Amino acid sequence: MIITAWSAMSPHGTNDRDFAQNIVSGRPLPAGPRPVPDFEPREFLGRQGTRTMSRATALAVATAARLLAEDDDRARTGVVVGTTNGSAQSILEVNRASLLRGKPYHIQPSAIQNAAMNSVAGQIAIWHGLKGPNATLAGGRTTGLLALGYCRRLLLTGRADTLVTGAVEELTEARSWVRDDTAPLAEGCAMLRLEPSAAHGLADVLAVTSVVATDGDIGSAVVKAADRVLTRTSPGRVWAAAGSGTTDDAESKALATVCPEATLLPPLTEALGRVHSAAGAFQLAAVLSHAAAAGAAGAADRFVLLTSAEPQGIAVAAVLRIKGEPVVI
Structure with missing residues (x-):
């Protein structure tokens, strides 16, 4: 996609x-x-x-x-x-x-x-x-x-x-x-x-998954969701990672654990404010904006990990490939 x-x-x-x-x-x-x-x-x-x-x-x-x-x-x-x-x-x-x-x-x-x-x-x-x-x-x-x-x-x-x-x-x-x-x-x-396919695009969506933290451990749920989508690549190939929370929360700490070498993009709430259900959509637009600013030398054919978590225990992760050739999925 x-x-x-x-x-x-x-x-x-x-x-x-x-x-x-x-x-x-x-x-x-x-x-x-x-x-x-x-x-x-x-x-x-x-x-x-x-x-x-x-x-x-x-x-x-x-x-x-x-x-x-x-x-x-x-x-x-x-x-x-x-x-x-x-x-x-x-x-x-x-x-x-x-x-x-x-x-x-x-x-x-x-x-x-x-x-x-x-x-x-x-x-x-x-x-x-x-x-x-x-x-x-x-x-x-x-x-x-x-x-x-x-x-x-x-x-x-x-x-x-x-x-x-x-x-x-x-x-x-x-x-x-x-x-x-x-x-x-x-x-x-x-x-x-x-x-589903296009000669030119901004990013390929390789995988999306969700996890429910029945024990209330949001950080572990984020790690589990991230590990699942990263089966399409490896953490070492992730150019940037973006979470939906603040810099000191469990989600950001989990991202740093999963992809320690990736650039951790600033939390959306710092640059935009609290947009609740629109956070994930703005998160995607922000990632694509950072990728465009990085240019072909910085982001082309590289991977981005996105995660989002709710205090109630839902964690979602997605992995994108920026400006790469379309893939068969």
């Missing part, structure tokens, strides 16, 4: 180049909540059909538009979106309306639609006319890598010719109630375009 393109809207801006340059340079963002600056749904998508969109949906629909080509077979193009539980703001509004309106069922239909977990994936497909597989996954900050593995299975079994996958989080009143002192709360959307 080949990653042929990526796109992101983040606190660094709505432009892909801004995200890539700032992630690679480590440019700091202002303290406090971090929205996507200058993002107005009507400016990106037009007035028709955007009035009742949640912010998460608008971000995802606009990001996905950049990854679709006019000659794509929309009947064979699918969408896989990661989420925490849908739009927290919309869920709050539905609950509030059911309690405060004259009757419990006097709720705006659009509010119910936005509160559904699969609303974002459905709206992307409707807006862009995509009739291939349509799925929504919820797995916390491991969601982005879990979605990558799900897409790999869809493409290997011939269910689609092209897939757009990623995750989105919105910065709203409801989500601002999340208390986390380790990083400011942020919003954004990152997506990838995936194809």
